[in-house]
Structure formats: C-alpha cells, structure tokens
Amino acid sequence: MAGLLLATSIAPKAALANAGFEAWRAGFRARAAANGLLADTLRALDEVEFLPRVVQTDKAPAETARSLGDYIAAAASPQRVKGGQVILSRYPTLLGRIEAEYDVPREIIVAIWGMESSFGAVRGSAPVLSTLASLAYEGRRRDLFEVELLAALKILESGDTSLSRLKGSYAGAMGHTQFMPSSFLRYAVDFNNDGRRDIWADDPTDALASTAAYLRAKGWQKDQPWAYEVRLPQGFDLARTGRVYAQRQKDWAQLGVTHASGEKLSGSDHGALILPAGPSGPVFMIFDNFHVLKTYNYADSYVIGVGHLSDRLAGRGAIRAKFPGDPWGMTTAERKELQKRLNDLGFKAGRPDGVIGEKGRAAIRSYQTARGVPVTGVPSRDLLAGLR
Numbered sequence: 001m002a003g004l005l006l007a008t009s010i011a012p013k014a015a016l017a018n019a020g021f022e023a024w025r026a027g028f029r030a031r032a033a034a035n036g037l038l039a040d041t042l043r044a045l046d047e048v049e050f051l052p053r054v055v056q057t058d059k060a061p062a063e064t065a066r067s068l069g070d071y072i073a074a075a076a077s078p079q080r081v082k083g084g085q086v087i088l089s090r091y092p093t094l095l096g097r098i099e100a101e102y103d104v105p106r107e108i109i110v111a112i113w114g115m116e117s118s119f120g121a122v123r124g125s126a127p128v129l130s131t132l133a134s135l136a137y138e139g140r141r142r143d144l145f146e147v148e149l150l151a152a153l154k155i156l157e158s159g160d161t162s163l164s165r166l167k168g169s170y171a172g173a174m175g176h177t178q179f180m181p182s183s184f185l186r187y188a189v190d191f192n193n194d195g196r197r198d199i200w201a202d203d204p205t206d207a208l209a210s211t212a213a214y215l216r217a218k219g220w221q222k223d224q225p226w227a228y229e230v231r232l233p234q235g236f237d238l239a240r241t242g243r244v245y246a247q248r249q250k251d252w253a254q255l256g257v258t259h260a261s262g263e264k265l266s267g268s269d270h271g272a273l274i275l276p277a278g279p280s281g282p283v284f285m286i287f288d289n290f291h292v293l294k295t296y297n298y299a300d301s302y303v304i305g306v307g308h309l310s311d312r313l314a315g316r317g318a319i320r321a322k323f324p325g326d327p328w329g330m331t332t333a334e335r336k337e338l339q340k341r342l343n344d345l346g347f348k349a350g351r352p353d354g355v356i357g358e359k360g361r362a363a364i365r366s367y368q369t370a371r372g373v374p375v376t377g378v379p380s381r382d383l384l385a386g387l388r
C-alpha cells in the first residue's frame with residue numbers, strides 16, 4: 001500500500017513530462033514522414049524515451065577551469081602518446097592504406113581517435129535515438145537535434161547498422177571518432193568492403209577511414225602542417241597576430257619570426273600567428289589545415305590538442321614555451337570583466353568565461369576602431385581600465 005501511495009504522489013509530474021514528450025514525438029514523427037522516411041523506419045521512434053540525464057549533461061557548464069596548458073598536457077599525456085604509438089605499430093597496413101587513399105597523415109587520424117574515444121575504449125553506450133530525441137524535445141537547439149535525429153533514422157534505413165547497435169555519447173556522437181549522424185551520412189565510408197559503413201564495430205577500419213574521408217572533404221591539404229610553434233623577435237608588433245593576418249612564411253621570416261628551435265622558416269603556405277595563451281605563452285603559426293581540424297571540433301584548444309598529439313606521435317618534440325598562469329597578464333576575473341564590458345557596449349566578445357580567443361580579439365579591434373585609438377586587438381589591463 002505504501003508503494004501505491006508513493007506512486008500516486010509522484011504520478012502527476014511524470015505524467016505531465018510524458019505528455020509533453022508524447023506531443024513532441026507525434027509532431028516529429030509527422031515531420032520525419034514528410035521528409036520521406038519509411039513507416040517501417042519510423043517504428044523505431046516507438047522505442048525512443050526521454051532521458052533526463054542526457055539533458056542534465058548537456059546543460060552542465062563547459063569545463064573552463066582548466067587552462068590551455070593543462071588541457072594540452074592531458075591531450076598529449078605520456079600515457080596517450082604511448083597509446084598512440086602502440087596503435088601506430090598495431091595497424092601499419094590499415095593506416096598506410098588510409099593515408100594513400102585520403103592524403104591525411106596517420107598521426108592525425110590516430111590523434112583524433114585518441115582524443116575522441118581513447119582509441120576506441122570509450123565509444124559511448126547511450127541509445128542514439130533517445131539521446132537526440134531528448135535533446136530535441138528539451139528545445140534549446142531543437143532544429144539542430146531534429147536534423148541529427150532524422151539523420152540517425154536515415155542511417156537505420158540505409159542498413160549500415162541496427163537499432164540495437166546505434167549507440168553513442170550523451171551528445172549523440174557515435175563510434176571510434178565520434179561522428180554525428182549527419183556527418184556519418186555525408187562522409188562515412190565502407191573501407192573494409194563488407195557492404196556496411198560500420199563505425200561502431202570493434203574493428204576501427206571504417207571509423208578511421210571515415211575520419212580521413214571527412215578531413216579530406218573539408219579541404220585537408222597533403223604535406224601541409226596543421227601549425228608549428230614559432231618564436232617572435234623582441235619587440236614584435238602583436239597587432240600582426242591573429243588568424244585574420246595570414247601571409248607568406250618568408251614575409252614572417254623577414255619580420256624575424258623563426259621556428260621555436262630558432263630554425264629559419266621555410267615552406268610556401270601562407271600562415272597566421274596565434275597566441276592561444278597570450279603573448280607570454282607559446283606562439284603558433286597556423287595553416288589552412290588548422291581550420292580543417294576546427295570543423296571537427298571548433299575549440300582552438302581541441303585543435304591544438306589533436307595537432308600537438310599528432311606531432312608527438314610523428315616523433316616531434318614537446319611545446320617549448322611555457323604556458324603562463326595568467327594569459328595576457330590578466331587574472332581570470334579581469335579577463336571576464338573585459339569580455340563583459342565589451343559585450344555591454346555592443347562589441348560581441350563572446351561568453352564571458354575568461355578565455356579571450358579570436359572572437360574577443362575581434363571585439364577589441366572593433367572597440368579600438370570605434371574609439372579611434374591604435375588597433376591592436378590585444379587584451380590588457382590598460383584596455384580594461386579604459387573600459388571602466
């Protein structure tokens with residue numbers, strides 16, 4: 001009896017949530033049918049349930065406490081570098097075939113595999129349809145997740161995998177290298193020729209080749225680095241840094257920029273200088289391939305993590321410059337305040353999280369232009385003082 005009482009006391013709230021989800025399910029089913037999905041495929045929606053934990057995870061604040069230096073140290077930890085080396089020696093033939101087919105270096109593919117799923121160990125076991133349905137129903141990015149849910153249903157319809165194997169992360173990312181369903185539809189390949197594009201299998205063949213196919217389609221350029229660390233001469237004009245200012249490496253060399261080792265710059269690709277941890281941290285010359293990696297995950301920290309891990313796997317050394325404790329010589333609180341004050345004035349500096357990236361620097365340039373002061377795009381305490 002006690003159980004019954006309890007059941008009646010919680011029932012109304014649960015029923016209310018269910019009613020909302022059921023209404024969304026019916027609406028989505030109609031939209032999916034209008035998109036041409038077969039009735040047979042849509043039956044998979046009967047199994048879909050709302051997963052509160054997915055939404056809680058999605059709403060949890062992104063990790064911003066970790067500095068870039070800590071992030072990179074974890075991305076290319078000795079353990080992960082070792083793991084990647086084991087992978088390189090375990091799959092030489094497969095990686096060679098992928099490299100030959102797509103012109104993407106094996107170290108990049110293995111680095112992404114390491115970052116995305118610890119080389120396949122953590123591929124995600126959440127049911128993808130319910131995950132995407134929960135995120136769509138919750139509503140903040142309904143269009144995005146409904147597109148992904150439609151794509152997931154199309155994957156089922158294609159026969160590439162079955163409903164019970166359609167598993168992924170709490171964000172709907174699937175397989176060894178965490179493809180979203182829409183990316184799967186566009187870029188996944190059947191590299192072992194068994195008739196199915198299977199990125200979920202223990203065998204990573206299709207997943208790794210699909211990752212290379214994706215990067216190739218996004219414009220990966222053979223023999224071009226993602227970036228490399230450079231050294232700036234004393235008194236270098238920081239206003240020349242930022243990804244919008246790309247120029248020939250020989251022009252950078254004339255300004256006194258060298259490899260971090262001191263070696264002369266060579267190569268014909270245009271590069272731009274970025275200061276991801278401010279001017280007292282490492283400086284990177286980035287190339288178009290940097291932006292190709294950004295299509296995989298937009299965060300600069302991710303791209304530098306993957307890129308640096310790939311460098312280590314290729315036998316190149318650690319990042320030479322130290323990561324400073326206070327980027328731009330400002331405390332986290334000051335950097336947040338700077339972002340907030342720029343936002344308040346209508347200069348879009350992004351979420352005030354203390355991480356001043358390209359968006360923040362563009363906002364500073366706009367602000368300086370509007371004020372008629374020298375345009376540097378460089379955050380500083382003086383700049384903050386002027387904003388107060």
Ligand SMILES: [Ca+2]
Nearest residue numbers: 190194196198
């Ligand atoms: Ca296959």
